[in-house]
Amino acid sequence: MNNYDTSDTYISRYLVPNQLPAPQTIKSIQLYRKGSITNPPIIELESPEKLILAFDELSDLTGQFRVTFTHHDQEWNESNIPQDWYLEGRNELILGSGNKNELSQPDYIHYNLEFPSGQLQFKTSGNFMLHVSDLSSGIRLFSLPFFVTENAGTMVSEVETNYNAGQRFNAVDRPFSLYKYPDFVEFPQFDLSFYFVQNRFWGDTRRSENYDFSEEGKAQYHLSSENAFAANYDFIRLDLTNFSIDGRDIIDWFPGKNPPEIILKEDVLNFSSDPLEIRGTTFGNPKTSEQARYASVRFRFQDGGQYTEDPGVYLVGDFNQWILSDQNKLNYNEESGYWETTSLIKQGTYTYKYAVKDSTAGIDDLILSDTITRQDQEYISFVYFDDPDYSYQRLLYVQVFNSR
Incomplete structure (x- = not known):
């Protein structure tokens, strides 16, 4: 079974609802868009972009793993849609033939997987979760979130910093985005929703409560002062x-x-x-x-x-x-x-x-931090579309930007 008690609620800014953390035997997990390890796990629908999954298993014997995928709404509830709506091909990739380490204890096997592939393609945009299971026992080991976007429309974003506005009189960041939505969005005030995340902590994604559709074909949205991110988050x-x-x-x-x-x-x-x-x-x-x-x-x-x-x-x-x-x-x-x-x-x-x-x-995780100095933060802005013709949330646009 998983080394963590899965009945617990794990406190982490990274873990999203329904995500299973990795056991202690799984180390050095990576999930990123191919090209650079610093890329977020976001790819464009119907593009040649790939994601790379990598991890180590503390073992001296090569194992085999089964990787499967689920589609989710913007709150990470599993979508109630048939699998063939969001996947083309069999919902299973087999991962094995890892590389054993050559120096010192502990022994470990390194695994690497590139997807989507000829065996499996994503047919819809949205929030996805990959699940890694032990092939022989069927026990699910861990899961990771990633995103497939349509890049429909255009966006510009910026960050407003308000000083002495936090609970400890620290500075706070309020990200702002202007989104020009595509023509197929007929009722943006009802069908669009907007979110921001700081420093890729997917479990602390925040929905924008403030939006303005007064200008034709455009949506402006931002976080309130009460829902702003700490500008002094440091590492x-x-x-x-x-x-x-x-x-x-x-x-x-x-x-x-x-x-x-x-x-x-x-x-x-x-x-x-x-x-x-x-x-x-x-x-x-x-x-x-x-x-x-x-x-x-x-x-x-x-x-x-x-x-x-x-x-x-x-x-x-x-x-x-x-x-x-x-x-x-x-x-x-x-x-x-x-x-x-x-x-x-x-x-x-x-x-x-x-x-x-x-x-x-x-x-x-801020009480033990520098409460004065403003740090440069990374933000990601998400736009979701509640498609009236289907029962799932499409991810129309994603933009990565910094506070400075």
């Missing part, structure tokens, strides 16, 4: 390209252990973020070489005595799907004065943060 960069003491990120390295162990420099409350950091991916950039290694990486966080075990401090990052769970909770070391935890991570570059649970059992 800590982690460079694990080389497993060696570098005096910058890695202060100690034990290659003789199994797995090898790395100790990072301590992170200090509000002083560890990297200004102007644009991540460009929710998965980081793990190495794909068969000689790339994994290590048990020890994180140490100094909070100045502000937090206790309840609610506790959590590590969230590219390497754990930004999930706030007990597996990622830090323990307080009274001797060192640090909150500490370890995570098994592959060579590469990543970003991460520290978070706490808020009063509603949600995630507060």
